[in-house]
Amino acid sequence: MALFSSGVSDSAKRRALRAGLNSGALQRWPGAFSPLVAKIVAETGFEGVYVSGAALSADLGLPDIGLTTLTEVAARGGAIARATDLPTLIDADTGFGEPMSAARTVATLEDAGLAGCHLEDQVNPKRCGHLDGKEVVPVEQMVRRLGAAVSARRDEDFVICARTDARGVEGLDAAIARTRQYVAAGADLIFTEALADLDEFARFRDAVDAPLLANMTEFGKSELFTVEQLSAIGYNAVIYPVTTLRLAMGAVEDGLTQIAAAGTQAGVVDRMQHRARLYEFLQYADYNDFDSSVFTYRADGAGSPTGE
Numbered sequence: 451m452a453l454f455s456s457g458v459s460d461s462a463k464r465r466a467l468r469a470g471l472n473s474g475a476l477q478r479w480p481g482a483f484s485p486l487v488a489k490i491v492a493e494t495g496f497e498g499v500y501v502s503g504a505a506l507s508a509d510l511g512l513p514d515i516g517l518t519t520l521t522e523v524a525a526r527g528g529a530i531a532r533a534t535d536l537p538t539l540i541d542a543d544t545g546f547g548e549p550m551s552a553a554r555t556v557a558t559l560e561d562a563g564l565a566g567c568h569l570e571d572q573v574n575p576k577r578c579g580h581l582d583g584k585e586v587v588p589v590e591q592m593v594r595r596l597g598a599a600v601s602a603r604r605d606e607d608f609v610i611c612a613r614t615d616a617r618g619v620e621g622l623d624a625a626i627a628r629t630r631q632y633v634a635a636g637a638d639l640i641f642t643e644a645l646a647d648l649d650e651f652a653r654f655r656d657a658v659d660a661p662l663l664a665n666m667t668e669f670g671k672s673e674l675f676t677v678e679q680l681s682a683i684g685y686n687a688v689i690y691p692v693t694t695l696r697l698a699m700g701a702v703e704d705g706l707t708q709i710a711a712a713g714t715q716a717g718v719v720d721r722m723q724h725r726a727r728l729y730e731f732l733q734y735a736d737y738n739d740f741d742s743s744v745f746t747y748r749a750d751g752a753g754s755p756t757g758e
């Protein structure tokens with residue numbers, strides 16, 4: 451990867467995202483809660499990166515109930531998108547306001563370098579899609595939300611994904627009927643939230659003529675289906691939205707508990723990402739090569755090449 455920021459242009463990333471959705475192969479997009487995690491997602495061979503609203507708010511110490519602002523989401527999402535050559539899809543919740551605000555959201559996320567975003571049909575304040583007690587807006591309101599978002603797009607390759615939360619509120623048939631209208635309103639991709647079983651995913655596939663995205667979030671309403679299972683029914687993309695955050699936070703809590711008890715981190719060092727591996731992800735050596743006359747640090751800590 452190029453230094454400082456991805457060398458792949460925003461428009462090339464958007465075209466890559468679309469090509470993946472049309473490729474016939476399931477696109478796997480793990481959530482990255484930080485720019486560094488996005489680099490690990492790329493290194494481990496996934497097709498794209500997802501930025502989760504749940505993870506972004508949790509990282510700020512907040513629940514996922516629509517408290518974050520467009521400014522916060524675009525800044526963090528942009529930093530993540532620019533840290534990788536992969537395309538990044540971001541969670542834009544309900545669009546941060548009325549249809550005019552959803553339109554501004556798209557323009558802002560385009561400027562931030564995202565390849566696409568999803569907008570959901572919940573009311574504000576929104577809830578995690580896998581919790582009970584959500585409410586959805588009338589279908590006409592979501593169609594206006596999407597229409598405004600689509601019309602604000604300046605790069606026609608920026609992917610607008612429509613998410614329906616209606617399955618748990620109005621039932622599967624209503625959710626399917628809604629998404630057909632979302633496709634007619636210009637949605638490029640449909641996010642089928644919180645379906646009950648694989649048969650419901652298959653019924654969505656049969657009924658909707660657009661690329662479909664499955665959410666394999668842990669501890670939610672959907673079973674964790676494999677890439678093979680989702681591919682077999684013809685889904686186009688899968689997200690693992692909060693997975694990396696849950697993995698990392700599990701390790702952080704366990705490790706700190708052990709350190710607090712033992713009085714040293716010696717017992718957990720072998721579970722850590724090594725300094726050398728971190729430096730590989732950060733391309734320390736490439737920064738050094740970039741220009742040794744302006745570079746004043748050495749990865750081995752042996753002093754500066756300028757002798758200062």
Ligand SMILES: C[C@](O)(C(=O)O)[C@H](CC(=O)O)C(=O)O
Nearest residue numbers: 502503504578579580667691
């Ligand atoms: C996909 C999601 O919108 C997210 O913000 O990551 C969440 C995930 C979660 O809370 O597990 C969702 O509402 O499904």
Ligand SMILES: [Mg+2]
Nearest residue numbers: 502503504541
């Ligand atoms: Mg979300």
